[in-house]
Amino acid sequence: MNLNALALFFLVGTALLAADDPSLPAATGTERTQNVISAQLSIILSEARETQMKPMQRTIGDITRATHLAEDRLKLLHIAAHGAVDDNIKPMRERLLKDAEARIKGLPPNAVVNVLKGMRDRYGSTSATKQPLWIESVKSLLTSEELAQWQRVVRERNAYRSRAYAELLILHVRKEAGLSPEQTQKMRPLLEKATSDYLPDLSMWSGGDDGDMYSGYLYALILGAPEKEVRAVLTPAQWDKWRASAGEGGEIWSSIQSAHERRLKEESLNP
Numbered sequence: 001m002n003l004n005a006l007a008l009f010f011l012v013g014t015a016l017l018a019a020d021d022p023s024l025p026a027a028t029g030t031e032r033t034q035n036v037i038s039a040q041l042s043i044i045l046s047e048a049r050e051t052q053m054k055p056m057q058r059t060i061g062d063i064t065r066a067t068h069l070a071e072d073r074l075k076l077l078h079i080a081a082h083g084a085v086d087d088n089i090k091p092m093r094e095r096l097l098k099d100a101e102a103r104i105k106g107l108p109p110n111a112v113v114n115v116l117k118g119m120r121d122r123y124g125s126t127s128a129t130k131q132p133l134w135i136e137s138v139k140s141l142l143t144s145e146e147l148a149q150w151q152r153v154v155r156e157r158n159a160y161r162s163r164a165y166a167e168l169l170i171l172h173v174r175k176e177a178g179l180s181p182e183q184t185q186k187m188r189p190l191l192e193k194a195t196s197d198y199l200p201d202l203s204m205w206s207g208g209d210d211g212d213m214y215s216g217y218l219y220a221l222i223l224g225a226p227e228k229e230v231r232a233v234l235t236p237a238q239w240d241k242w243r244a245s246a247g248e249g250g251e252i253w254s255s256i257q258s259a260h261e262r263r264l265k266e267e268s269l270n271p
Contacts, residue, residue, distance in 0.1 A: 037104065041093065041096055044096065045092070056129065063142070069142075069146075076137070076141055077137065077141055100115070161199070168215075172245060177245060179234075187230070191221070193224075197260070201259040201260040219250075
């Protein structure tokens with residue numbers, strides 16, 4: 001735990017003690033509860049900010065290696081990254097605050113903390129690299145040649161990652177559905193396409209960070225293979241096992257599909 005988190009936890013403890021201290025009559029029950037809410041939300045948002053900065057730092061590292069960016073421009077890029085992350089978690093804060101107010105209404109301060117802790121993992125967000133501040137900063141700080149060079153590196157890395165994840169899925173379904181070598185070969189391009197199509201939309205479940213992706217959710221991409229083409233290769237019994245092989249990833253498949261549709265719509269409007 002970093003020093004900021006320790007300080008914020010101290011604030012929560014202080015707020016709880018104050019809430020139960022009869023020697024502090026000036027603070028009303030509502031005010032003391034609000035102090036607890038503010039402290040706990042600060043912890044949650046601090047953790048979210050730290051999580052989202054990890055892929056941003058990796059992106060800056062990629063840009064630096066691809067373009068040998070000068071120190072002055074590198075500093076500006078770091079400033080833009082922090083600003084983009086802050087912009088990215090603003091909607092998360094608003095959703096948390098709105099939900100928190102509804103959930104803790106009428107509860108004593110010492111119960112509020114437990115409610116808010118339970119909400120900590122309920123709110124994801126897209127990658128901060130989608131923020132206009134970050135996109136415009138990159139465009140303004142890099143020359144056209146540097147931008148093209150970095151984008152080439154990103155495309156190559158994404159293609160490699162997609163193929164690697166697809167191979168994991170192939171190994172998984174081959175075992176779970178009992179695929180023959182011939183069936184496995186027919187399924188390979190279907191799973192490679194599903195991974196290529198939907199991997200960006202799955203990243204939202206890891207804060208936009210593919211590097212921290214949970215493998216259980218990765219299996220959701222199995223369901224991205226076209227049903228008609230999959231059924232043409234599998235027996236009815238294998239089809240049931242194929243669907244079941246998605247495991248807990250199947251629980252979030254509809255959300256991934258919705259995110260996919262939104263992303264395609266945004267890309268069509270902002271080519």
